[in-house]
Amino acid sequence: MDSAVPLFRMEGISKRYGGVRALEKAELVVTSGSIHAILGENGAGKSTLIKVMAGVVAPDEGRMTLDGREVTFPSPAAANQAGIVCIFQELSLVPDLSVADNIVISDPPKRFGMIDRGAQRRIAEEALARAGAADIHPLALVKDLPLSRRQMVEIAKALARKPRILILDEATSALTAADVSKIFAVLKRLRGEGLALLYISHRMNEIAELADQCTVFRNGRNVASYKAGSKSDNEVVELMIGREYSHIFPPKPAAVPGAAAPRLEARKLSWTDRLHDISLTVRAGEVVGLGGLDGQGQRELLLAFFGVLRGLSGEVLIDGKPVAISSPSAAREDGIGMALIPEDRKTEGLMLPMTVRENLSFAALDRLSKGGIIDRAAEQRLIDDMVALLAIKTAGLDIPVGALSGGNQQKVVIAKWLMRQPRIILLNDPTRGIDVGTKQELYQLMRKLADAGAAILFYSTDYDELIGCCDRVLVLYDGAVKRELVGAEITERALIASALNIHGEESPVGLGATA
């Protein structure tokens, strides 16, 4: 590092969300005219770090300096003002406005107090051209553009703000290969112009091509900084893991019931550009994990099984018989007996202001009622069973479910579905944001249900969980099953390597089990 003052420096930055430490005394030094890659697992603190830099999140402690002067960013606008512009993973485009409107949104050109549309058009066209996306029409509405085009607009929008520090958070995840190479040319040119670029990506080959400097984050801390190219992929993965396993998982059965016929089977399932020819099987008594980076189609796959997606191609078989599941209520019918524990319990799992009792009975009301009248006594018996089985801690059944802790809310979601005694249970990252104690109970419960004969398909962003809970893990990448790991093959190294789609020491096995 030069003796000169670095462009931007973060020192001792910490941030907590409730009891969760997202950042713990993190440090970062950014210099002009270089591309700095940030690496780390899901939840290592990268996103929080960026949000602090961009003024979206205020740190609990620590200081930031720009050109050697201390700065604070109370809002994204303040960070923009200082020349820090971020391209977020979740797009920050306004869908109902045009491309040009979006590109100039933070500081539109004005004439007589009104927005100068001619000037706006010129700025937009220039920015699109700089981003190598001159094919996008400035008058098109953002919501009508496909995801990859939107991402290009996002980049053009950032460039129009004349940044000094440009942060790209997974900015290439939705891009086609052709766009990626254009963007890389743009980024290298910007580096030549003296910009500082922060580049966050899970794609190791991109980092190898672009980065000058790398910093690895783990558990909210920066654990290593090194010159790009000075460490092998394996060393980097090692740095990213470096965690102990906690012994909170129930023992797995010795032998996978391999002979049993599959309970749930998919054959060449495809949907728009998010799922590609997915084939898999889940047997009764088996816990099958879905791994990979966040957003590689895992969520869509579960929704596809549950009858939420339209225009699916391929086949879904239950007990070997093809079925067409057209809605969640069809999915829970007796012949299928499917349950989905959704990712966002607050919007898709619970009616927060309604009582624990009401929430618990929703999915099973048809079983508890005769001629439209609910059998209160039967309902009460079933609810008591569930509250005892899951050890739901609540002050009563008639308080709003929103008053429960996150872990107990999640238990209510699960209990709601268990009241129907499902034969196939789909779980979408069910332990996100809940405490370790409850997590442990959920792991035990999952195994108990499998032992009782349920087929379980379990998506998690936490590799430890996949290792600890699953009999098999299918790793998804870009909407397709890239690798199947069975039994002892399920290691953190294998999971990360296949999630990043780099070929580690073991050569990838073929696609998922097909019938």
Add this chain to the structure above:
Amino acid sequence: MKDWRYWLAEQRGTLLALGIFIVMFIIYTSNHPAGFTANVVQTAANKGVLLAFVAMAQTLVVITAGIDLSVGMIFLLTNCLASWLVVGTPMQTTLGVIAVLAVGLLCGAINGAIVIYGRLQPIVATIATGAVYYGIGLLLRPFPGGSVNEDLADAMTGRVFDVVPASLVVLFGIVLVIWVPFSRSVLGRAAYAAGSSETAAYMSGVPIRRGKFAAYTLAGLLAAIGGLFLTFFTYTGDAAYASGNAYTLFSIAAVVLGGVSLFGGKGSAIGAIFGALAFRTIGDLLFVFDFDPLWQPLFQGVILLIAVSLGAFALFRVRNRLEWFL
């Protein structure tokens, strides 16, 4: 794609409303005993602009993904106030008009402040403030009465060059003076952005709060202009509760008919004006067909349902059913 196609796509809702209005108006005038005469147009225009002003007011708020259930009551309150103040010498009358408009602005600003800075839900906040505004109107005019400067009133409700209804000219002027600058200003764009995706707007450093505040405040002003016109037509002030409520609800119908999305971020006040004019014409159709007026609400409802479903076709293309609920 050519520029004009994008323009066309953007104006689809407005053009659809214009089309519905023209069709309805042709049916109306061709069956009217007097036919397409200046008199018929003037009467229709005078009835239509009242709802058009209130619908414009509603549009501004709906664009921010909010809703203003007090517009009808601001309309009544300013009517009652005008029946006291818009009288006397030209000077006094002018001051009266300014005072009435200022009260409208204030009512809108109060709504905006409560919704934006008090973080109350628009629907609840404006039900409450609407009741307050109605209450003040009732104290001003416990019984229908008062008067208005008749020279001004007659000029505003008459015809320009004996052909064009003056009320339409004023409506056009208001669009030029209020809507066009607003929709092209940074604040207007902030209102659209906030209605379309408040998080994205926030992340982009858009002045969301000022944009929404401007929308609510201008909505109050537009409702007050409507209130003034009501006074010009009736020569009196009348705190008629049912009428205020009807204007509020009809303004929502007109806005939807005009292609403004109740989810926010989309639509234009010009569409809402055509929506309002179309809605009024639909209501009057039965009179020219000589049906029993008892059928009017039912008939109006059915036509409205049909018109609104024209906008719902996009839902058939959704591939992920969860998007239905977004």
